[in-house]
Amino acid sequence: MASSRRTAHGARLTSRLTRLLAWIVPCAVSLVPGAMIAQDVSLEYRVKAAYLFNFAKFVEWPPAARRGALTICVAGRNVFGDALERTVTGESVDGRPLAVRVILEPMDGCHILFVPRGAAAPAYLRASQDAPVLTGGEMPRFIDEGGVANFVLEGTNVRFEISQPAAERVGLRISSRLLRLARLPGAGL
């Protein structure tokens, strides 16, 4: 290969890259959100908030539940502080914006329902047993009680279990990518 051709090849790549950067850098600046707000929520719940956001991306709801904002409900008390809201603010999944609600009793309109330790899990699970709701917990036997997903602490990491039968029963389709990363229910160390 002639060296002039090589140089031309290099110059072409460089100029393409320059154009790419010229496009990306203004995008970066225009997409910067508001300033970071200091907060005291533990890392554990910040990680769980990020998981819930990820779950929204890997679960397919039945057509009837695909209208309006994708709502993540937190049952009983808001264990997330502002972490969950900050996680989903400005985000969208399949073109749908995300919303966060703290609910004090079972109610309709939740796509994901997180039931923290200490909340009345059976009541919330009973109320959503026939609705297309991804129920998430953080206590032993949450899956046995009919929950779809459950956080477990493995060593120093937060992991999760998923019950595919429970998801199918309420019409949720969970991506195999997420299922593959899930722990077998009850198998946590």
Place this chain on the structure above:
Amino acid sequence: MSRLWAVGFGIWAAAVSPAAASGAQPEPQDLARLTVEELMQIDVTSAARRAEPVGTTAAAMSVITSDDIRRSGVTTIADALALADGVHVARVNNGAWSISARGFNGSTPNKLLVMVDGRTVYTPLFAGVFWNTQDYVLEDIERIEVIRGPGATLWGANAVNGVVNIITRHTRDTIGTYASASAGNEDRAIGEFRHGGRAGSAAWRVYGKYADRDSQQVSAGGGAGDPRRRGQAGFRVDGGAAGATTWTVLGNAFHSREELFDRPAAEFSDLSLQGRIDAPLANASRLEVQSYYRREYRRVPRQLTHHIDVLDLDAQHSFAPAPRHAVVWGGGARMNRDGTHGSGVLRFTPAARTYPVYSAFVQDDVALVPGRAFLTGGVKFEHNAFSGGELQPNVRGRVLLPRRQVLWGAVSRATRRPTRFDDDLEVLGPGGVVTVRGSDDFQSESLVASEVGYRIQPSAPLSIDATVFVHRFDDLRSQEAPPAGVVPIVLGNTLKGRSRGLELAVNVQPAIWWRAHVSATWLHTAIEREPGSRDIGAGASEMNDPSYLLGVRSSFDLPNDLELDAVVRAVDDLPNPAVPAYAEMNLRLGWRATPRLDVWVVGHDLLHDQHPEFGVPLPRRVEFERGIRAGVTVRIR
């Protein structure tokens, strides 16, 4: 340069004074952008440095995840490193690679520290890595961390141009059976098997793999005669309760048989056995102790046969002496014992040698403004049998700005200590005349590196990472002409060098189903003689670097559980020996048929019938051929 050090340590000394103490732990970075795989690895029980997301470290770092490796379709650890930003991976033939970051990628690159599960794997023979013996079930590699630039203070000698940490999965993450089989025209057959389970509070796995690769071509046409067959087996056991003392024991055995041109088959073996204990102590302090044994055996007909036994013991203790301080200190001892059998081409004198290395280090990470500004200062002392003691200090600072921006800078010194190659090598000419030999006076090569980096991770699906660096080398290896006559040439330290460059990486996720990663590196390296030098090599064997590296990865998650991935890389021409610039591409299409079964096809080196990446054009330089491979993967839990 010494003034720079004075300034650096001045700042550090001011930071560690009592006035700076009291306050909270570092605040972790926003997690919204992390993938599920990344979230699973976060240590939520402490705000220790290991729990920090990559985005906030004061070093130029990229992480290759298990998913990146799987979706790129590579079949070796060495080729996976090409996925990291700013790493030049040049294949020499089927069984040899030249790999470096930030330049000085010669025929025996020796300035990277490479570790697998904390075990150093570069050969003490010449401080480079025999990449052909580094293998694993790729699925069970959790991640590969690549730190560009020096990391000597924490990790030790040879962390000059970079540190590569290859980390395998914890056994609790590999419960069940994994089996994968593939076949192709270049990678003729690869089979991998792993099975993991639990026993009480412990988890374990055993694995094995076999691979057979076809011969490549040479520039002038015809086969390179470099087919390669390799196998590896091993185990790992992890035990102990969460929050209490945990332990790990692992072992690996590798063997390969490789040919090249008309040389009789060479054989390579690598054995390792390792144990580690991690004990949480009172007041959030922690003690880690590890020991390993490694044996490498290499028989290359008409060149060299050698074996090396390495026995290593390390301990480190981390604690917080004051609210804003996080101190790590520790030390280690390593014993190397080798035996060599030379040939008519080269030999080592003495043929066998035993040589220890001792080291001790301390590092303090200070929160100047909790959650916002941090300063890290540290120093490592190391003593080796060839050139004595070396001091390797570094100072790093980082500032976390609003809108998820990080600005960091570092000044560090690192050394590449002498090896058997530098000290005891004898290259033989016709009639057994010594034409090149090592020198007992060989000193460590040293580097002072200055780096500045900037990252921004806006809430939108975008992150940008940029680093500028200047590396200044002293006492680089030279080839000194004798005072009279032409031989023997003696290895010396009379070259100095410089590399500077810009490293840029961009992650974008234009849609939930599409992720892309773009990286670009511009690099300039130069070597010159110091006054009084009688060097005749002009550093030609110490560096052969491209002036740019470009990489683009694109991952599509398509409907019906299909995955489509493209990996493109472009490397500028190499000056000496000259290799033309090239761009190459891998494509992979995978189908997750069920949660248990994957089916996939990979096309590699697609843009040319065959292309060279390193080496002298004539008479025989190996060129890599286009190939295709298809396979199935089964996972049963």
